[in-house]
Amino acid sequence: MYDLVAVGNPVYDLIVTPKIATKNRILSGCSTNACLAARKLGMTRVALIGTIGKDFVETFYNDLRYRGIEPCIVRLSEQTGGFRLVYDERGDRTLDVLGIAEQIHFEDIPAKYLDTKYFVLGPVLGEIDRNLIKSLRESTRAKIFLDPQGLVRRVGRSGRIEHSCDRLEMREIMGLVDFVKPNEHEGEVITGEQEPLRCLETLAEMRDGPTILTLAERGSLLFDGEAYWRIMAYRTVALDPTGAGDVYAGSFLFEYDRVRRLVEACSFASAAASIMVENIGPDFPLTCEEAYRRKVAVGNARIT
Numbered sequence: 001m002y003d004l005v006a007v008g009n010p011v012y013d014l015i016v017t018p019k020i021a022t023k024n025r026i027l028s029g030c031s032t033n034a035c036l037a038a039r040k041l042g043m044t045r046v047a048l049i050g051t052i053g054k055d056f057v058e059t060f061y062n063d064l065r066y067r068g069i070e071p072c073i074v075r076l077s078e079q080t081g082g083f084r085l086v087y088d089e090r091g092d093r094t095l096d097v098l099g100i101a102e103q104i105h106f107e108d109i110p111a112k113y114l115d116t117k118y119f120v121l122g123p124v125l126g127e128i129d130r131n132l133i134k135s136l137r138e139s140t141r142a143k144i145f146l147d148p149q150g151l152v153r154r155v156g157r158s159g160r161i162e163h164s165c166d167r168l169e170m171r172e173i174m175g176l177v178d179f180v181k182p183n184e185h186e187g188e189v190i191t192g193e194q195e196p197l198r199c200l201e202t203l204a205e206m207r208d209g210p211t212i213l214t215l216a217e218r219g220s221l222l223f224d225g226e227a228y229w230r231i232m233a234y235r236t237v238a239l240d241p242t243g244a245g246d247v248y249a250g251s252f253l254f255e256y257d258r259v260r261r262l263v264e265a266c267s268f269a270s271a272a273a274s275i276m277v278e279n280i281g282p283d284f285p286l287t288c289e290e291a292y293r294r295k296v297a298v299g300n301a302r303i304t
């Protein structure tokens with residue numbers, strides 16, 4: 001049995017923040033970073049399912065195997081997915097497309113991966129759709145965690161990412177999974193609500209079950225099925241915020257699997273994600289020891 005299987009295309013990105021810029025494209029993506037976090041924390045059987053271009057496929061296999069993650073490339077694409085991400089001083093980012101890899105279909109997923117404790121669905125740009133999620137729900141007993149970021153992105157004019165979604169379809173999709181975690185911008189696209197608590201309340205009305213809204217350095221909000229909670233961020237200086245939400249996802253599942261308590265899992269995830277933002281690229285020094293140490297300083301409070 002696998003511990004965690006992440007579905008979503010890996011990307012090789014260029015990143016520019018007020019503090020640092022990459023020279024070459026570096027490995028990232030929601031599925032990748034969630035796997036990295038889970039593996040660094042101690043989950044042992046971790047796999048990533050996606051598509052990638054011929055140009056990066058060998059690098060990708062090496063990058064993953066070296067880090068103890070099983071790669072499953074279901075198809076070779078013409079292009080490798082990737083963005084040029086540029087962050088401003090406020091932490092807001094623009095994404096320009098460098099390449100787009102192909103779709104992943106449910107039929108592509110080898111049956112052995114259905115036998116996992118957790119799925120992370122972490123699309124970067126529309127490579128997963130409702131059909132895959134529906135079929136997956138019908139075929140596995142695993143708990144499914146959805147980061148909807150790649151479901152609300154479209155390629156706009158001149159290759160810049162714009163955000164939109166079909167709200168009825170999102171409602172259906174969110175009803176199929178066990179956990180949902182958009183960031184505040186994605187939450188606004190899905191609900192039309194800008195104010196974070198109102199946004200989370202609306203998300204919670206759209207589905208049944210635990211829902212998280214992440215707010216970058218302002219922490220995150222959790223609806224645990226009954227009550228609303230505020231989870232603080234660990235105070236630190238961000239070098240590159242890319243992947244914070246992805247590491248939050250992988251770390252949340254690691255801790256949820258251990259303690260089965262949502263507030264504890266979110267606090268731990270917040271602590272773990274703070275290690276990601278201090279670094280750039282896939283080799284962030286996340287360890288259980290350091291995440292638990294930071295978790296002590298991550299407060300939480302019940303809101304209602």
Ligand SMILES: Nc1ncnc2c1ncn2[C@@H]1O[C@H](COP(=O)(O)OP(=O)(O)OP(=O)(O)O)[C@@H](O)[C@H]1O
Binds near residue numbers: 277
């Ligand atoms: N500057 C920061 N300092 C401390 N913690 C942070 C910071 N930025 C993010 N985090 C932690 O990471 C979590 C997720 O961050 P964020 O809301 O930016 O996710 P995201 O936008 O989905 O990121 P990405 O899509 O790049 O993975 C936050 O809820 C917080 O706990």
Ligand SMILES: [Mg+2]
Binds near residue numbers: 147149183245246
């Ligand atoms: Mg995200």
